[in-house]
Amino acid sequence: MDKVGFGLIGTGTWGETHLKLYSTDARVKLACICDINEDLVKQRAAEYGAGCWTTDYRELLARDDVQAVAIVTPDFLHREIAVAAAEAGKHILLEKPMATSVAECEAINAAVGKAGVKLMVDFHNRFNTPFTQTKLAIEAGELGELQMASLRLSDTIYVPTGMLSWAAKSTVAWFIGSHSVDLLRWFFQDEVVRVYSVARSRVLKGMGIDTPDFFHTILEFSGGAVAHVENCWILSTAFPTVFEFKVELVGSKGHVMADLSGNRMLQKYTGEGGIYPDVIGAPMVHGRAVGFAVESIRHFVDCVIEDRQPLVTGADGLAATKVICAIDESVRTGMPVEL
Template identity: 40%
Template structure:
């Protein structure tokens, strides 16, 4: 637990950024002292709602606030580079929402800036803190299953995500960055291995017909440096009538066993005259305060800043996931296998 108060600024207070503010307010040992958003009214609204003393409409004022020791950057995927580099150069520790960036060059620039400035950089692959993922890594590390052989992951969204929630910028990202980066990091975290080669395919048509310049789905087969194979699939065109915005499943096959994880299985099923829904209890609120894996990820970042520890996932971890996501896109476009560079198992 953090023993001193870490001053935090949150850059970008849309849906996810507001969630960061709300969650940080419940993390011991930190204080959200400022928020910033290009929409000044939105920044002021979030600041009022959560009792944040300062609200800005630009990054300069946020970085000039000496009470801000660390910045949580919760901007659209493709806008991470400038904010990350400038915050690092200003001497602020960085929590970057995943993906680290949508190009390898942008990711490299952020990592280089953080290292040059000597600041901490964590990429928020919060799924690492899901209990199923933590338990699986622990048992695998203890030798309970023997060697890894195969993993299958599926992480899908309803069409509301690209056409509604991310409508202003969904054409500026692709599924390997938006969704597959989560499942890639989950498997890498469990196996403690790195991806080395990918062959991927994609499908386009549904979203492009609606004016969104981004593919509907990706399917990737990846070889890992531990000899195992992983299959990763994501789409974001499921009908909005799905009971949950997210569809997430994983299967691991080992020498001495298999593990199946359905992210929705432990949840509550609710049926009303209006709809059938599955409210999440993996990440939820209790008595008005956040609970679950997102809270634990943000708590980890605060503790690392407070106690001068290196956070995980690191900038190098985020860079490797960016390289892998970019390789998936390249392979699907070329219809050829692509080698993945820059391995760094952790």
């Protein structure tokens, strides 16, 4: 196959990142896009040159010119569409988290297995260069045996209050804690066996958005490594970028420290004040979408065209969901949870 017909379901904030790739990669025909918001989907179709638009994902799935779909609907609306896509024989790029219950992930994996289609869950930090370089150092044995990690991935309060209309139906643990868990599983090449987490709901709840402000989580891996993960949704909007991301990994022979916060590689000071534009996530370079957030999407296109297995599978999506469910249970019970 040298060209693949794509359908996009969910054309909101992150759907637009997908559109940047599908509308500029010559191997992709953007056959159809779908959103229940008719004004939005019409506008996106015109802007990105989609072959057709619809407000009903079943219409999109029924089209022969769609061989692969990206599902970019809110966290808790993935299962039904993913199962229907598999049953329609479409390859699937599913946004993270795969789904918000273990049973939903298992239903998706069963439908994908039965249909024999490809499934990738979009944990794009496996394509983020500070982390790909870290992974190479781990694989080369430079760090020795990994012992512990400290990971802080947090958003400014703009994300739950201004960006996501559905924040109260999700949590920062689902939204970015799932990235944290996948990254650590990938680094450690190991599974989490015990989870202890503490959360607080004060600031956002006081603003009428009933979701925790933050989670502090200890993850114990089967090989004995331990990670501390901090995910918070209430950083000040005065922070230069929408997220803060710091990772430290300590091994028996060495350690690495990555700080992806702040976007200080490019600083613009104009009449609008200080601005720190994105230069590694999804910038456009001479009309071509680049950056780690589009590289994961491009990888999925590669896998469909070259008939390869994606780097992030349904098993990875399920594993991350199991851990986030355990985090929820630990917060609820105040006790560690065994997996």
